[in-house]
Amino acid sequence: MEPVIKVSNLVQKIGRQILFNGLSFEVLPGESFGVFGLRGAGKTTLLHILAGVDRFKSGQVEVLGYNIKKSEKFKRDLGLVTQEKSLFLDMTVVENLDFMAALKKSSRSDVYQMIERYALKDLLAEPVILLAMGSFQRLSLACAMLNRPKLLIADEIIKDFDLYSRNLILRELRQFQAEGGTCVFGFSNIDFCEQLSKVGWLENGKLKVYEPESARAEWHRQIKLYAEQSDSHYV
C-alpha cells in the first residue's frame, strides 16, 4: 500500500537552531497519525511542512504521491485546520465558506452540506471574529472539508471548548476516517491518543513512533520519573 505521507531525512533549521534532525516516517491511507510533543517541540512546524505551507531545509517529503518541493497538486486533496485562527477574520461565517469554496474550487452543494453537517445554519451571518471557540473550530473543520479531502491535517483541533462542538467534531472525524480519509493531528493532551492509530513523539529534533497505548504509558512513565526526581531534589 502506497503511503499517503512519506518523510525521509527531514531537516529543518530556524536560525541556527536545528528543529528537526533527520525525521523519517510514513502515514498509510486511512491511518490517524498524531504528532505529540511538548510546547516548542516543532509539532506545528511539522504539520505546516506537510501541508506545503512552510518550506524546509533538506530531506524529502511526499504527500499523496507528490514531492511537495516540486508540485502543489497534492493540495487539491488536502484539508487544513491550524492551531491559530486562520480563517478570514474580517468576514462572516457564510462568506468564509463561500470564499474557501472558491479557493478550493468546491461546489455550492458542498457548502450547503457543510453548513448542515457542522450545524452552522444559525451562525451564517455572524462575523467569524465573534464566534465562540467551539463554533469557530466547527467552521474551521467545515472549511477544511469543503474539497472532500483525502488527507486532513489538523493542529490541536480539540481544545477546552463546549461539549456539543467537541462531540460533533469527533463524530465528523470518525466519519471521515470511516470513509477512508487519512488524518494527521498535532496534539499536546495525551488523552487525545484514543482517537489515533499511531503516535509520533517529537522530542529533541527526532520523531519516535508509538502505538497509542505505548505512547500513553511512556507519558505516564515520564511524569512519574520527573515527579520522583523533583521529590528527591527537595529531600
Add this chain to the structure above:
Amino acid sequence: MFKQCPAIMKRELFYMWRDKGLRNILLIGPLLGLFLFMGIYSHPRIDHITTAVVDLDQSEASRQVIAELRNTQDLEIACYPENFKQLEELVKRGEVMVGVVIPENYAKNIALQRQTRVAVVIDGANITYATNAASAVLTVTRNLGAQVGVKTLIARGIQPNQAKEAYQSIEFREEAWFNPTLNYAYFLVLALVLNIWQQCCMLASCMNIVGENGVRSWLQIKASGLSAFKLFCSKSIVHISVFMLLVLPVYYLAFVIFKLPLNCGIITFLLFTLIFAVSLHSLGTLISSFSSNAVDASRFGMVIALPSFVISGFTWPIAAMPQWFQPLAWVLPQTWFFQGINYFVLKNPGWEMMNRYFLVLGMMAVLCYSLSALFTHCFQARFR
C-alpha cells in the same frame, strides 16, 4: 480560474469597503481636499496687499508717489506711520506687508535733478506675499521712474514727445502663456488634490502583499494551492480600479463644475492617470514585499508618499535642486506624474513629447512588480 479570481476580487473589494478607516480616507480625502483647496484658492490672485507709507517730505511730489501707490489694485495703503521705527513695528506685527519710505527733500532733489532714494521694505516672512508685493511695487516704481525721467528731460529742454519716446523706445511686454491671469487655482488646486489622492492610494497599495501574508489566513490561502500570480493579479486589478474610481469624481468636479483648465483630451488624461496608478501601485507593492508587517509597510509608504510632492518639482523646480539630488527626484513615479499633469492640463504639448512619460511610468511598474516578486520569494524563504 473563473471562480477563484472573481471571489478574490469580491473579497478584496469587501475588505477595502469594510475597513472604515481605509474607506473614509480613500473616499473622503481627495474630495474634501478638492473643496478645501478650491475654497482657499477661489480668489485668483493676491491683491490689496496692506501697505504703509512714511512720508517724511510731505510735498506735492511725495503725494504724487502716494497717489501712484493708491492707483494699483495690488497694494492697499492701510496707514501712514510717522517714522521708520513705527513702520518697523507694523511690519513685525504683520499689520502691513509693504512699507514705503519717502525721504526728506524728495521733491527738492527731484527738482534739482539729484539722485534720491525711496526705500521699499517687504515682509519676506511669507514668500508668496513677498513675491506678489515685490511685483506690484516694481510696477509702480517703474512707472514713477519713467515719469520723473520724462520730466527731467523736458526740464533740460527736450520736447515732451521726444522725451516720452526716449523712455518708450524699448517696450518690454510681459505675457504669461497657458495661465494668462497667473491664477493660483489653475496651477495648484488639481496638483494638491492629486497629491492627497496619491498618498491614499499609496497607503492602500502598501497592504497588497503584507496585508495577505502578514495575517494567519495566509495559511489557508497557501494550503489551498492558489497560485500567487492569480492572487496578485486579482487583488491588483481591484486596487487599481478603485483608485481610478476615486479619481473620477475629483476630475468631474475639477473640470466640469469648477472649470479648471484641461487642454488635453479627457481620455488621454485618464490614460495618463491610469498608468500612474499602476506605477504607484507597483511601488506600494514593492514596499509591501519587503515590510515585515502592515504597520511597517504604512510607515515606509508614507515616508515616500508625503515628501514626493515637494520632491516632484511641482512647486520648486528640479533644476534648482542640488545636482546630486536631481536623479533621485526622477526615480519616483510621483515626479513624472506631477510634471506630466502640469504639461497635460495647461499646455498639451502633444504625444511626441508626452509618450516618454507613459513609457517611464510603465517601465517603473514593470521593474517594481518584478522586484516585488523577487523579494516576496526571497523573504518568504528566509522567514519560513
